Amino acid sequence: MDSSTVPLLRVRDLAVSFRTSGGDVDAVRGVSFNIPQGETLAIVGESGSGKSTTAMAIIGLLPANGRITGGSIEFNGRELVGLPESEMRGIRGASIGLVPQDPMSNLNPVSRIGTQVAETLLAHGKATRKNVTEKVVEALSAAGLPNAAERARQYPHEFSGGMRQRALIAIALACSPKLLIADEPTSALDVTVQRTILDQIDRMTAELHSGVLLITHDLGLAAERASRLVVMHRGLVVETGPAAALLRAPQHDYTKALVNAAPSVAAIRAGSVAARPVIRLADRPDGAQPAAVPVDNIVEVRGLTKHYPVRGQKSPFVAVDDVSFDIPRGQTVAIVGESGSGKTTTARMLLRVFDPTSGSINFNGRDVAKLDKKQLRDFRERVQPIFQDPYSSLNPSFTIGRIIEEPLVAYKRGSQTERRTRVRSLLDQVALPTTMLRRYPSELSGGQRQRVAIARALALNPDLIICDEPVSALDVLVQAQILDLLTELQDRLGLSYLFISHDLAVVRLISDRVCVMQNGAIVESAPSEQLFSNPEHPYTRQLLASIPGNELQIA
Numbered sequence: 001m002d003s004s005t006v007p008l009l010r011v012r013d014l015a016v017s018f019r020t021s022g023g024d025v026d027a028v029r030g031v032s033f034n035i036p037q038g039e040t041l042a043i044v045g046e047s048g049s050g051k052s053t054t055a056m057a058i059i060g061l062l063p064a065n066g067r068i069t070g071g072s073i074e075f076n077g078r079e080l081v082g083l084p085e086s087e088m089r090g091i092r093g094a095s096i097g098l099v100p101q102d103p104m105s106n107l108n109p110v111s112r113i114g115t116q117v118a119e120t121l122l123a124h125g126k127a128t129r130k131n132v133t134e135k136v137v138e139a140l141s142a143a144g145l146p147n148a149a150e151r152a153r154q155y156p157h158e159f160s161g162g163m164r165q166r167a168l169i170a171i172a173l174a175c176s177p178k179l180l181i182a183d184e185p186t187s188a189l190d191v192t193v194q195r196t197i198l199d200q201i202d203r204m205t206a207e208l209h210s211g212v213l214l215i216t217h218d219l220g221l222a223a224e225r226a227s228r229l230v231v232m233h234r235g236l237v238v239e240t241g242p243a244a245a246l247l248r249a250p251q252h253d254y255t256k257a258l259v260n261a262a263p264s265v266a267a268i269r270a271g272s273v274a275a276r277p278v279i280r281l282a283d284r285p286d287g288a289q290p291a292a293v294p295v296d297n298i299v300e301v302r303g304l305t306k307h308y309p310v311r312g313q314k315s316p317f318v319a320v321d322d323v324s325f326d327i328p329r330g331q332t333v334a335i336v337g338e339s340g341s342g343k344t345t346t347a348r349m350l351l352r353v354f355d356p357t358s359g360s361i362n363f364n365g366r367d368v369a370k371l372d373k374k375q376l377r378d379f380r381e382r383v384q385p386i387f388q389d390p391y392s393s394l395n396p397s398f399t400i401g402r403i404i405e406e407p408l409v410a411y412k413r414g415s416q417t418e419r420r421t422r423v424r425s426l427l428d429q430v431a432l433p434t435t436m437l438r439r440y441p442s443e444l445s446g447g448q449r450q451r452v453a454i455a456r457a458l459a460l461n462p463d464l465i466i467c468d469e470p471v472s473a474l475d476v477l478v479q480a481q482i483l484d485l486l487t488e489l490q491d492r493l494g495l496s497y498l499f500i501s502h503d504l505a506v507v508r509l510i511s512d513r514v515c516v517m518q519n520g521a522i523v524e525s526a527p528s529e530q531l532f533s534n535p536e537h538p539y540t541r542q543l544l545a546s547i548p549g550n551e552l553q554i555a
Contacts (some may be wrong), residue, residue: 007034042226097172101184114152143170187207221548223499261480297328304359321520337517388469401437447478
């Protein structure tokens, strides 16, 4: 066979299992695909589908209880299954690079960035002690880090999320590997930073003519960046094909569900799929109608400003700068922007976690800053938060029943029997079985935990719920379920939402009005469809242009 026709990576009938206390669990079953040199293949699927396990099997980094039980992995014509670890170490890093998902936990917090890049270069003989400093600067510069010589002397905590991910890219590509495995490399990053990082990976791998295996649950991102897609579900490959064709006409039911759930503005604009229908009670067979609510503002924010003193500087840091907006009763107002834009600080001032430097927040016609202790307690009964991480926001030592009951106990609502009845009713409202009551957060999936957080927020019958990145940590299918649930509850209960997000595609699906924040200020505010169809501010246009799949041609 002509060597030019041999794929760079050839996976055939790969099977991986994990030993558990309950017996062996088959995580990957009969997976097959090829990656030609210089091409990008993406594996998509929800958490638990086996995509990351497949990647770790290729690079020989399965956990101690995992093992390859069948199949073949050929890299550059060489069989990797059964290869001794001593030989695998020579391939890992030098010939196969890895960009892992979490840029903080995958960098040594007590080691300088330059030292960590140098370790890779020296281990694989790509630098000597004499020229390693020069090579480190070259690698960091190639990964798009400005002032690379200075950055090399810094520690991971001194880097932003995007800068840490660039450092991992530098480490992964420092030895010019033939194959790069990128495992959810941008899932924790803002959309504009995400595009910058992916563009950098594309440029560097194109220069090296490397093959790329991209692992993601974002179908729009995968279709934009890869020539071919592999869709995995429960350890199996359920569909594979050219990216644009698969997005335009998915064949398998699971792929169709992924496409329909993907909050991709690009896919909707391109006409590949209709906008995902949001479930509303008025559309249900029982004919139930949304609760009628008066059209007025539940929240009015005027001139809101927050300054923080900076040690050694006379001028304070302006986190929020003269922000004004309204939240109409029964509607959803979204605040979008990159990390550091001031959106979460604004939300925390509305919750009265932070006090504003100046400006006013009126809730139901009353100035929140002037509430006394009793009034503030009443205010917090009417305004409830849902946070980004559905695990850290739940007490891991409490049962689900106790977590949901906690606000009822704190506000002395009802007898113990009445509270238990209320908790069961709340579980039903968020579509969770009562069998969850005695379980703990660690025993639930991410989507189930977020449903528990929503149930807890509903316990006191609030008027306003502040959702701070409530779906950014969730897979696209679970994300769609939570968005549908929030919309259904709004229709039924007349809730108002302040929805904080950096994901404009998600925001389009749920919001009535969008406020775009940059550097602490609102630079544009408009009804949702108007903002997405006709953005006026250059920063808004930049955000929209950065949405994954925005440049994808599938017609």
